Amino acid sequence: MKAYLSVFHIRRKMELQYRGAMLGGILCQMFFGLILISLYRALYASKPQELPITHVVSYVWLQQAFFRMLLASDPDLGDKIRTGSISYDLCRPLDLYGFYYVRIMAQKLTGSLMRGIPMLLFALLLPEGWGLSLPSSVPGLVISLLALFLGLLCVCALENITMAFTMRTLDAKGVQAMLNLLMLILAGNILPLTLFPDSWQQVITLLPYAQLLDAPIRFYTGEYGTDSVLRVLPVQIVWTVLLTLLGRFLWSRNQKRLILQGG
Amino acid sequence: MDTAKLYLHSMGMLIKSQLQYPVSFFLQTLAQLVMEGGEMMALILVIDRFDRLGQWEAGNLFFFFGMMAVTFYLTECFGRGITGNFPYLVRSGGLDTILVRPRGVLTQVLCSAVDPRRITCIAVGVTALFIGCRLSVIRWTFLKGLVLAEGILCGCVLILGLFMIEAILCIHSVKSVEFVNALTYGGRSACQYPMDIYPRPLRILFTVIAPFALTLHLPASYILDKPLYGWPAWAAFAAPLSGPVVFLIIYACFRKAMRFYRSTGS
Amino acid sequence: MPFIHVEKLNKTFTVLEKRKKGSLFREKKTIEALRDLSFDIERGELVGYIGPNGAGKSTTVKILSGIMTPESGEVTVGGRIPWADRREHVRRIGVVFGQRMQLWWDVPILDSFLLLKDIYRISDEDYRTRLVELTEALQLEELLRTPLRLLSLGQRMRAELCGSLLHRPELLFLDEPTIGLDAVSKLSLREFLKWENEKYGTTILLTTHDMEDIAALCSRVMVLGHGRKLFDGNLETLLERYDTVRTVKACYADPAVMPVLPASVSASREGEGILFSYSPGETPTAEVLRLLQDAGDLRELTIEPQNIDHLIAAMYREMDL
Numbered sequence: 066m067k068a069y070l071s072v073f074h075i076r077r078k079m080e081l082q083y084r085g086a087m088l089g090g091i092l093c094q095m096f097f098g099l100i101l102i103s104l105y106r107a108l109y110a111s112k113p114q115e116l117p118i119t120h121v122v123s124y125v126w127l128q129q130a131f132f133r134m135l136l137a138s139d140p141d142l143g144d145k146i147r148t149g150s151i152s153y154d155l156c157r158p159l160d161l162y163g164f165y166y167v168r169i170m171a172q173k174l175t176g177s178l179m180r181g182i183p184m185l186l187f188a189l190l191l192p193e194g195w196g197l198s199l200p201s202s203v204p205g206l207v208i209s210l211l212a213l214f215l216g217l218l219c220v221c222a223l224e225n226i227t228m229a230f231t232m233r234t235l236d237a238k239g240v241q242a243m244l245n246l247l248m249l250i251l252a253g254n255i256l257p258l259t260l261f262p263d264s265w266q267q268v269i270t271l272l273p274y275a276q277l278l279d280a281p282i283r284f285y286t287g288e289y290g291t292d293s294v295l296r297v298l299p300v301q302i303v304w305t306v307l308l309t310l311l312g313r314f315l316w317s318r319n320q321k322r323l324i325l326q327g328g
Numbered sequence: 329m330d331t332a333k334l335y336l337h338s339m340g341m342l343i344k345s346q347l348q349y350p351v352s353f354f355l356q357t358l359a360q361l362v363m364e365g366g367e368m369m370a371l372i373l374v375i376d377r378f379d380r381l382g383q384w385e386a387g388n389l390f391f392f393f394g395m396m397a398v399t400f401y402l403t404e405c406f407g408r409g410i411t412g413n414f415p416y417l418v419r420s421g422g423l424d425t426i427l428v429r430p431r432g433v434l435t436q437v438l439c440s441a442v443d444p445r446r447i448t449c450i451a452v453g454v455t456a457l458f459i460g461c462r463l464s465v466i467r468w469t470f471l472k473g474l475v476l477a478e479g480i481l482c483g484c485v486l487i488l489g490l491f492m493i494e495a496i497l498c499i500h501s502v503k504s505v506e507f508v509n510a511l512t513y514g515g516r517s518a519c520q521y522p523m524d525i526y527p528r529p530l531r532i533l534f535t536v537i538a539p540f541a542l543t544l545h546l547p548a549s550y551i552l553d554k555p556l557y558g559w560p561a562w563a564a565f566a567a568p569l570s571g572p573v574v575f576l577i578i579y580a581c582f583r584k585a586m587r588f589y590r591s592t593g594s
Numbered sequence: 595m596p597f598i599h600v601e602k603l604n605k606t607f608t609v610l611e612k613r614k615k616g617s618l619f620r621e622k623k624t625i626e627a628l629r630d631l632s633f634d635i636e637r638g639e640l641v642g643y644i645g646p647n648g649a650g651k652s653t654t655v656k657i658l659s660g661i662m663t664p665e666s667g668e669v670t671v672g673g674r675i676p677w678a679d680r681r682e683h684v685r686r687i688g689v690v691f692g693q694r695m696q697l698w699w700d701v702p703i704l705d706s707f708l709l710l711k712d713i714y715r716i717s718d719e720d721y722r723t724r725l726v727e728l729t730e731a732l733q734l735e736e737l738l739r740t741p742l743r744l745l746s747l748g749q750r751m752r753a754e755l756c757g758s759l760l761h762r763p764e765l766l767f768l769d770e771p772t773i774g775l776d777a778v779s780k781l782s783l784r785e786f787l788k789w790e791n792e793k794y795g796t797t798i799l800l801t802t803h804d805m806e807d808i809a810a811l812c813s814r815v816m817v818l819g820h821g822r823k824l825f826d827g828n829l830e831t832l833l834e835r836y837d838t839v840r841t842v843k844a845c846y847a848d849p850a851v852m853p854v855l856p857a858s859v860s861a862s863r864e865g866e867g868i869l870f871s872y873s874p875g876e877t878p879t880a881e882v883l884r885l886l887q888d889a890g891d892l893r894e895l896t897i898e899p900q901n902i903d904h905l906i907a908a909m910y911r912e913m914d915l
Contacts, residue, residue: 425694
């Protein structure tokens, strides 16, 4: 346990070093947010929808703020796999899956909090209809934080699976790019899932990608009421467990193969 | 002429080298298709829910989207040296290698990379453009064809210029250059929808500083017979030239930055 | 007028220091990379350019190759000012950076050469004769169809050399060309450089840390430290001036014997024998030998080979670099 904590700590520190790059990243992400919000406002002006525009705006801001959580962003790890130096990690007296899980989590958590919090503060200050609305209710906020944590566990499990695939197909840039893109679309980053056709939403919200940010955001805006807790959180938990088990299975198979091949 | 030959020769060689890894090349090309296809699907879903955007109908929206995609990915494909590797070239000191060869710096940077994988993105753009034409029922004239070509070409030059900003900042060792992405990738995202939906500051940004509105939206709205801002028809011909103008301004800055680079080293 | 003429060359850099705690801005610091550097090189000379890291070697090379502009001072190469007309100047020079490849990674080296032909606008005829000659001299014929990434380090360096000589430069800059190469590759590379220099009278400026390169190739050595020229002359003179310490190893039948020598001679046990270091200027060699012989039954006496790297290190120390 202590080893995992120190891995977490090191990655967190590394992520903190990119403070300069962070500022540029925040500005860029906010700019994208403003563009999307302008677009949705114009669309609403032509044809108002049942879903209030304030929900869509909050959805966009929260997606932009936690953007960093979605994308695989550890080039270090990719390099390790490509050059084969990952076999050194096999020598560590640690469970490899757990080791990378913690590593990825530290990076995603630190990266998205550092970027997200200043952005959300700014978005709260913007005028009504442009900025982030306050959460629908206090229990809604508490549940959305819980759902966000489950989403984080889920996305780390997902990325570990991507990583396992990367190890199998030596050149995985293409595969990885496609998985990333699938994630962006199905997590609601490109277009809020709430604006997808209603019939699609029933299926999409059950997929693992919707558990990352879409579910927490809907609790935040009040789209999901407190009564949906027993419906949504179990889905998140089931996916987290399933994806973790699948990831573990893939990693242990890879590990065996690596040992057999001698790196 | 000689420069064109060098460019073609370089492109041929670089494509050959990328084809050394056929599986990877194929997968990445496919990934590009999924990426741009995803963007287009978002547009389809938006149209499905909202039907129209202000005065613009579904077909018009496809036209704008297609024209932007074709312009942007043509640039990414053939100008990859500038849109992709340039900042890295500055940081890694690769610029020195270029400086010891008897050719223009920008020529050599342009010759340093090509990205044929973008062909699928361009294809998606062409498809959208085609759908846009069909749905909008355009009455084509020779002039309209000319304006379309001019708009795309000038847009490419503009995008090349905007991407050079990052390299210029790198030469002056500015650390966080991501915000330039707001102009390049942000410009692409924003300007694939018509300009008149945006609030004034954004409109000014994309008309004066990164004039996508002039290289893309004015010609497109002329072709669609829905003049933007009510400007006269000849504006659709003159406005795209702002792309090359911006490029020349940025190129002048680049020349200055190169002088700075040569007096300070990396 | 010498081929390369450098007079009172000055270059300073401003670097930003690491931000200190509590201060908002990073402090600027000026580093003098070159201070009043002057030298002349005649056509056809093969000059070694040495000095510790950061002494200003690569700054000099960058200025001479037209990449960088100096603050003040005069430089002409073949009658031209390098940075005034970069393109015209670089047409006549070749540069090989030891750790940075100029050829294209994934394509056969022949394709790279063909592109260089276009870049330098080499005529078909010149290209053909030059390529045949260079590939033969560098033993590259078999490798022309192989992509660069599949070549060994030594083969890669040979290909780089070939690429940078295709346009027949009058002046060649080599930046640590033998770094990381095995002994055989080093030897053949040196052979080639000598050949190129003798056959075409190509002027070569070689920066290196490898003293063997200098000893094998260069008739003249320049030593740079802190941006100043500290020495300019042939290697023998350099050695005479700084090679002050000799080492002999003596083995006695009775291992307990320990000869008594003047304080200026240092002694240390090593394995079976004893190592003595002395400076011939202070203690004549004849005297040292006599004392060693008198001390006991001398079984073996070996003179340790001079280690040129140690010598250079000693020199840098002495010059306070």
